[in-house]
Amino acid sequence: MKLDIHYFASVRERLGVEGQQLELAGSASVAELIALLTRAEPKFSVMIEATPSILVAVNQTVVGRSYILADDDEVAFFPPMTGG
Amino acid sequence: MISVQEQDFDIGHEYESLRVRAGDPGAIVTFSGLVREIYDTSESASAVVSGLFLEHYPGMTERCLEDIAEQALQRWPLLATRIIHRVGELGPKEQIVFVGTASANRHAAFESAMFIMDYLKSHAPFWKKQKSEDGSRWISSRASDAAAIKKWDLDN
Numbered sequence: 001m002k003l004d005i006h007y008f009a010s011v012r013e014r015l016g017v018e019g020q021q022l023e024l025a026g027s028a029s030v031a032e033l034i035a036l037l038t039r040a041e042p043k044f045s046v047m048i049e050a051t052p053s054i055l056v057a058v059n060q061t062v063v064g065r066s067y068i069l070a071d072d073d074e075v076a077f078f079p080p081m082t083g084g
Numbered sequence: 085m086i087s088v089q090e091q092d093f094d095i096g097h098e099y100e101s102l103r104v105r106a107g108d109p110g111a112i113v114t115f116s117g118l119v120r121e122i123y124d125t126s127e128s129a130s131a132v133v134s135g136l137f138l139e140h141y142p143g144m145t146e147r148c149l150e151d152i153a154e155q156a157l158q159r160w161p162l163l164a165t166r167i168i169h170r171v172g173e174l175g176p177k178e179q180i181v182f183v184g185t186a187s188a189n190r191h192a193a194f195e196s197a198m199f200i201m202d203y204l205k206s207h208a209p210f211w212k213k214q215k216s217e218d219g220s221r222w223i224s225s226r227a228s229d230a231a232a233i234k235k236w237d238l239d240n
Contacts, residue, residue, distance in 0.1 A: 009139050009211035010222040053225075057209070060144035076141060080225035083138070083169065083210025084117055084181055084201060 001027065001071045008078035011054065014047040024069075030056050031065040033075070053080050085165065086149040088140065090172040093182055098166055106163035106186035113193040115183045115201055121176040123214065131216040136174045141209035145169070148208040156185070156200055160192040167200060169210065199236055205229040 006019040028036070034056075037044040048054065055062055057076040058069065069075065085105075087093075099114055106112070119136045153165045166184040174180060183200045187193040204210075212223040 006141070008141055008209070009213070013222075057141070057144060060141070060147055076144070078141070078209065079211065079222065080230075081206055081209055082212045082223045082225050083140075083208050084205040084229075 001025075001069065003033070003069060004072070004074045006074065006076040008076060010079050011047060011051060011077050014050065015043050028069050029065065030058070030063060030067045030069065030075075033069060034065070051079055054078070055080060086146065086153055086167045088142075088145050088149070088169050088171060090170060092170070092179060093168050095179075095182065098168070098182055098184055102164050102166050102184045102186050108188075109163050109186040109193075110188045111190040111193040112184065112186045113190070113197040115181075115197050116179055117181040117201075119174050119176050119178050119180060123216075131214070131218060133176050133214055133216050135176070135215040136178075136180075137213040137215070137220075138171045138174060138180070139211045139213065140169075140171045144209050145171075149204075152200055152203045152208070155203075156196045159199070160185075160187060160196040161189075162187050162192060162196055165196070165200070167204075169204070169208070171210070202229075202232040202236060206233050 001024045003022040005022055007015050012018055038048055055078055058067055059074050095114060095116060102112055121133055123131050123133050149167050153167060156162060156165055162185055164186040168182040170180050183197050185193045185196045206229045213220055214223050
């Protein structure tokens with residue numbers, strides 16, 4: 001399963017990248033993806049620690065942690081919004 | 085009608101075009117949000133703001149604004165709506181956001197304009213980074229903004 005991952009605002013700055021392509025064997029939920037990235041990348045682990053209220057959008061809609069990802073999904077991580 | 089743009093907007097022009105598009109409105113409400121020069125923070129008494137950077141999620145932002153305009157149209161008998169949100173680098177006292185609603189009566193126009201702004205604050209993917217003499221920092225979301233949207237009983 002291929003994922004197109006994007007990072008925004010403080011999350012992007014903490015990671016130092018705008019996004020990444022990820023290839024996963026088998027299916028995964030959002031929670032499993034977060035766990036995997038936390039284990040694999042020290043910077044991601046530090047970022048998650050600093051952003052407890054992080055939001056996740058899949059294909060540009062905010063989803064919960066139990067959402068099951070599909071091939072070619074666009075996944076975005078960002079802090080709570082502060083527009084207006 | 086929605087716009088996400090770097091350039092400034094002219095309220096007089098937006099009001100006139102809303103008035104024409106609405107046909108025969110009895111009420112038009114317009115709201116504009118500005119960059120405050122003196123910003124109260126929870127950490128310190130206040131900070132003098134030298135600028136604001138507004139980041140957004142291209143694609144999702146437009147979808148969210150279209151969705152909120154649509155939800156407002158379903159809840160109130162509106163004749164026209166207009167949402168403009170600026171992104172990029174903004175200076176103190178500049179305009180950030182414009183919301184205009186037109187209806188046959190004032191209650192629908194007032195309430196829907198407030199609904200759109202409450203939604204924008206905590207549901208549209210914009211993030212503000214504030215520059216001051218102490219450096220720059222991302223603005224934290226406010227509990228009061230999250231509470232404001234709850235009263236409208238959104239589906240998501």
